Amino acid sequence: MTGTPVHRRERGAALVEMAFVVPLLALFAFGAIEFGVAWGDRLTVQTAVRAGVRVGSAQAAVSTADQSLLLATGAALSDLGLANVRYVVVFKSTTTDGVVPAACLTVTPHSVSGSCNAYTGAQLTQIVAGTAPASWFGCGVGSLDLSWCPTGRQAIQALSNDYLGVWVKASRPMLTGFFGTTITIADDAVMRLEPQEG
Numbered sequence: 001m002t003g004t005p006v007h008r009r010e011r012g013a014a015l016v017e018m019a020f021v022v023p024l025l026a027l028f029a030f031g032a033i034e035f036g037v038a039w040g041d042r043l044t045v046q047t048a049v050r051a052g053v054r055v056g057s058a059q060a061a062v063s064t065a066d067q068s069l070l071l072a073t074g075a076a077l078s079d080l081g082l083a084n085v086r087y088v089v090v091f092k093s094t095t096t097d098g099v100v101p102a103a104c105l106t107v108t109p110h111s112v113s114g115s116c117n118a119y120t121g122a123q124l125t126q127i128v129a130g131t132a133p134a135s136w137f138g139c140g141v142g143s144l145d146l147s148w149c150p151t152g153r154q155a156i157q158a159l160s161n162d163y164l165g166v167w168v169k170a171s172r173p174m175l176t177g178f179f180g181t182t183i184t185i186a187d188d189a190v191m192r193l194e195p196q197e198g
Contacts, residue, residue, distance in 0.1 A: 030176045037175060038183050041080055045168050048076035049189040052166040056090065057191040060161075065150035066090050066117055067127065067137045073166060074128035082128060085121035086169045092116065092148055093163040093190045100167045100188055109169075111147035119144060121170075153193055165190040 052073035059065035070088060077085055087109045091100050104116035111118050119127075123144065126132040135142060139149035154162045167188035174180055 027178065030178050034174055034176060034179050034183075038172075038185070041170070041172055041183070042185050042187070044077060044080045045170055045185050045187045046189075048073045048080075049166045049168050049187050051076040052088070052090075052168075053164060053189040053191045056164045056166060057194050059150070060193045060196050061151055061153045063138050063151050065153070066119075066145040069166060070119060070124060070127050073168065074124050077124075077168070077170070080170055080172065082121060082125045084170045084172045085124055086171055087121065087167075088119045088124055089165075089167040090117045090119075090145075090148065091165045091167060092153075093165045096163060096190050096192065098163055098165060098190050100165060105167075111144070113147050115148060117145045117147050161193040161195060163190050163192050 052069040055072040056065055056069035059068050062068075069090065073088055074082060074085075089100060089104050089109050091104055092115055093099070101112060101115045103112045104110070104118060109116075109118040123132065123136070127136070136144045139146050139151055153164070165188055167186065169184065169186040171182045171184045173182050
């Protein structure tokens, strides 16, 4: 009787099975890593917009409100890395579940008079580092917060106060590249300005 011994055939079958199973296990492992990191990044962005909107709400109509809320947002984004932040938009909303005005979310977000102030990731990095020019804030000519000036926000106790929102968009390179090259995360939070005596 001729032929391959049984134990050799079994070893060959095990190698073939392993050739099919190992790539699937690797795919699941890399997927778990990628989506775990993405989930953590999403939580970081959610925390950052909430931190920013809380500070902005408390600052209300103070001239440096945007600067203060950007410092809080930037501090909360440190785990993500400020280099990964594309835009931060401070916007006026009509309700607590309001959305960012469409004009503020163009391909390149920009400031819109009476609606929002947009800041790039590079500007946020300078603000957090303390190297931003003082002229960026205070609603002067050419300042970044001029379009929706903090001192023009309604925060008088006896009146209906404005709602302030913060929207952040960030992109991070994927670790393995199996599921694309980058992941984009965006989130916002809205809060009514805290009443001030007036």
